[in-house]
Amino acid sequence: MPPIEISRGHNPLRDPDDRRLNRIAGPSALVIFGVTGDLSRKKLMPAVYDLANRGLLPPGFALVGFARRDWEDQDFAAVVYDAVKQHARTPFREDTWNQLLQGIRFVSGEFDDPDAFARLRQTVEKLDVERGTMGNHAYYLSIPPKDFPLVARQLRDSGLVGEDAAGDDSWRRVVIEKPFGHDLASARALNEALEVAFPADSIFRIDHYLGKETVQNILALRFANELYEPIWNRNYVDHVQITMAEDIGVGGRAGYYDGIGAARDVIQNHLLQLLALTAMEEPISLDASHLRAEKEKVLAAVELPENLAEATARGQYAGGWQGGEKVRGFLEEDGMDPSSTTETFAAIKLEIATRRWAGVPFYLRTGKRLGRRVTEVAVVFKRAPQHLFARSQTLELGQNALVIRIQPDEGVTIRFGSKVPGAGTQVRDVTMDFGYGHAFTEASPEAYERLILDVLLGEPPLFPRHEEVELSWRILDPVEEFWAQEGGPVEQYSPGSWGPASADALLARDGRVWRRP
Template identity: 45%
Template sequence: MDKIDIAPPCLLVILGAAGDLTRRKLMPTLYAMHIAGHLPPSFAILGMARSEMDDAAFRAAMRTACETFGDPPEDAGWQSFADRLHYQTGNFNDADAYRALAGRVTELDARHATGGNRMFFLATLPSLYAAIATQLGAAGLVHLDPQGPFSRVLIEKPFGHDLSSAQALNHALHEVFREEQIFRIDHYLGKETVQNILVLRFANAVFEPLWNRQHIDYVQISAAEHIGVGSRGGYYEESGVLRDMVQNHLLQLLALVAMEAPLNFSADRVRDRKVDVFRALRTMLGEETYHDVVLGQYAPSADGSLPGYHQEAGVAPDSVTPTFAALKVHVDNWRWQGVPFYLRTGKRLAKGCAEVVVQFRSIPFCVFGEEQACARIAPNRLVLSIQPEESIHLEFATKVPGNGLAVDTARMHFGFNDRYPDAPPPYQRLLLDALRGEQLLFSRADGVEMSWHFITPILEAYADGIHPDARPYPYPAGSQGPVAADELLAQDSHNWQRLGGV
């Protein structure tokens, strides 16, 4: 195995080790990395949570988690992995718990020969991030010398719930960690198609000269889910779709599509150019917000088989929390002036999919003369499918065989899984990068704050629900979304690509 695919010696400390994130995603991923040889012998995992457990009980609980949410472990493979697992009971608000944790970390550093390297994964409620970081610093658990053993912290979204809270969180983290020690995880950025946007643009001379306002008519970025909020109704009531999806996933995709070429492919140079895009986003204020944003909320399906948002557990019966958003976004710079970026995301839609559609401009003049032939010449379209399958396809005009001139649209298709069936899952790639200190696929503090700078005025415009356009439009569960979202594009004589359509 290439050295780049193996994590360095490290003690991974999981705070919130008894929670859903650890059971459903983190532990099955770590076990898969162990079996694949991505973890060195000098690697150990220490879980901490309030639940009373010893090492044996923790190992048993994690085996059950891997059996339920990952590949069922085999006895031999599991035993060698279980030997890495340890547990410490502690309350996240108790300073004594962190002093006890420090003692256990010192012990396990020596036992597993991790060289003092450690990463703290905060698998807790986001509201605890700042306090936990402060406690870790106060207990002396964070190495500050860049030349010594590394200390890193990894957190999941959301990174705040508006601009001021994001700034406060960054400030609290920076009181303890340097920016290069902080890894803010967005699982969309671990997907191969998302990473391939930059390679497609900057490694292919055929695309980059056309990647501008002269040749591109508009861009659509969609992230649709066919499921509802399920058991997360309480969380969703506090977040809504703008915080849950637009501020992070969709704006990250927009930045990759719209950014200028970086000086090189290092993490900071790429993230510099992404932040430039966030700075160029046209702020929506006042009535502009209601003109360029459509929010929706799913209602029961037409046949009554799917519940509406108000029927979900943990949701207030009069809730106006949006579950769907469509936005018309402008990037005010030389490359993109006048090119609309349409963003769309929602729950309980017709199909779960995520994709980027780059619509090129129509030909300026039809030379074929025949009206029927000219009418069938559709603009070129490049579609980057992120899920459920990761693929790229390009649409172009071609002649239909036979007498006369008939034009049809052909599709050239590339499937990642067909070409690279052994590509690592996104979460595994992100964890390995974080352990190796590679920050390219993680958000930087200024990028987080600039994305909130764009989203916060929209949140404020819809906060009170007084304006007649501030209430979300209902749409049937299982549909393409509210009709108002179609009208948003119809104003520009454009149409959404059907969810999951090609």
């Protein structure tokens, strides 16, 4: 790292017309537990820098790292510097870095060491004076969930949170990453462990998918336009497909992934949150309490079919060739138990018992080593009555669909029928496409930028409340219990395919097919 000159008092200028993230955080410090991990290095530290570069952090902002490493402040600053240079999305500016550098501190210690937390308290209290952070501290637990209860107790016992922490106007918040438990019972225990130190409204559960611009655009698409909402119901919608597919395997995460699986890793949080946003009623306002209330109503109304053998599918990717490369199967990955029944693909059929959605199936699927990396919500409409056109004229006409593409090419696609040019009348599918990259000159803020800023601002609309987490586990637990009772080997599927044969059979029983994104 090159020599760094410290300058004081610089506040990067913001474009007053930049409406992407238009509120500046107040005086505050962000304390990251687990700063040596990939998430911190690739996402959190670069996001902090990018926020500073956009002028969205206060001049006196402080960043504190806590880990077992025997580092001094300057060692941690070098780690942050390297992470910013490698992974930041905005251009590197020395003045922004120098401003941020003045508030970077490091505390070395173990989670079970009260002395380390005493040193942490001394550090943040000193920053309150030197940097003017005013006792406003956010604690980001980028650590395994099993360590959450211990760290929460240490924060409470050391006086870093609670009544002894600071003045009446200051705040303390905690940020945790998924998984929020591995079933309903563990999710409740986790909530109780965190609430010994933090009130419920100070616990921010980060689901980075909810920070993506396209996910938030579901609300704008539905409720800011008259075009879609009148047909967003059982009278016009045939079914909904929600997909999150990855084209990679578990790789070095085999030990972590075994015992968790695709359903717990993705469906319980990401996909059920997408379902809630897609199916919810219009909230009174965009206030967090109103948004959460409508999402909770939807999740409470979700019903599983009685026959889970026909309403669910699971599989494991086998070894083979994918994209011209020889790849290992899930059971062949380093550190994997060859008798593991953990699924790398999961699909579930759900229904929502409300007047709007009664009878409309929602199909959720996720998997690794699939055909391509894609996340999307596809609302598939009923077929129009074909009394005007002969069957031979509409052989290539499918069902109208509105597809919200969340990654990687963010946007919206509408599929509808159009006449083929030329003599005669042939109607076939065409698409109309909107892409964020083409329609807007502004770059979308990275998900962690938006979420970290919302934590510092105390704005929780994008963060699921513990009621949502528990409702999601109520939906998934019966599926996991059914799969556990089934036992036996799990169906294999070829790498680069779209999952096991049982997933296709799940839709075929209803006379439908999965989209091939």
